[in-house]
Amino acid sequence: MVMGKVLGLLILILAYFAWFVFGPWYDHLSLQGIVFTTLVVSSLIRHGWSGTLRSLWIIFPFVLTLIFFGIIFDWFQLMGRSDWLNDSLVKAVVFPNSFLVTKLCLESISFRDLIALPVSQKTRRSMIILKAVMGKCTPLLFRFRFFMSLSPHFHNQRWPQFWRLCAVVMALYISIYRQAEQTRDLYDHRQTFLREKP
């Protein structure tokens, strides 16, 4: 049952990428729009408004960058092409769709599912630690962005926004590393001192 669920979710992710990213429906904006709407509704049901807006807020800068460069390239007719803007608009929908599909499917796999999977102890341990770390570290991103938005430390540097973004990324990396160590130690400790019920 669990295998079926996990396999089904992985097949769903692969099918999405096969049809909507690398396949025939890549540049069908209307279909991509329907997928996007479906994914946003699924996210709303699962996470509510604040959780969904947070997910979209993560990818918003990348979408903006895609559209911005599409406009610039289209304006200059780069490499003789005049379809840059259309291409960027497609990517601006495909990217959030890919992110949401992967996120929603992987989130649907619970800790109980991971425990029930017929995999080696070492693999199970890694999967559990990865899920625990991602669960703890993803919300930290917003807190880091808030702290760095207030920081005056890079005022005297060239491109202070860039340095603040670097600090956010670096802080996230440090958190993931530390959280992974702590979770691994906690997991190993619990495993070591597990006792069978008498």
Place this chain on the structure above:
Amino acid sequence: MFELPAAKYPAPRSGLNYELPVAIQLPHSSCVFLQGDNGAGKTSFLEEVLVPKIHKAYDLLYLAQDIEIQQTTMIATLALLNQPVPDFLPDLITAWIKAATRCQVLILDEIDKYFKKDLDQAMTLSRFSLVLTVSHINLQAPYRSMQHGYALRFQRNHVRTVTLSLEHLW
């Protein structure tokens, strides 16, 4: 130096409404103690009302209640500025504050518990024009280097409404 008009201030994230019946006017070299029971809404007021307003006009250093999370950004900041990164949290905070060369406002949310009497020595409070602090250990002595002291009291009258009142201490 800083003024907050008498008004109702909504804090959408926490769902609270803050009522300030009398306007607040703080002169240069002021220290404000935010006082109230646990859950009165002090941190929410700081983050959703005061910090955004102050940040529009001044450079500020904000030390949050979740300093264990914030310290990661401090480590990243000092590393990117090519400055030494201390291991010990109070030393990290001190180094981070010193690395901000121009700053007018310091905001501390339950940070003085890490320093207690050494707070002024660690942070050189007199270099700031305004210091705001949330504290439960009721220690005023380290802040006496500031010329004016105030207490901003939080009174939760209703589930969603908090009334604020300012008292002049010194």
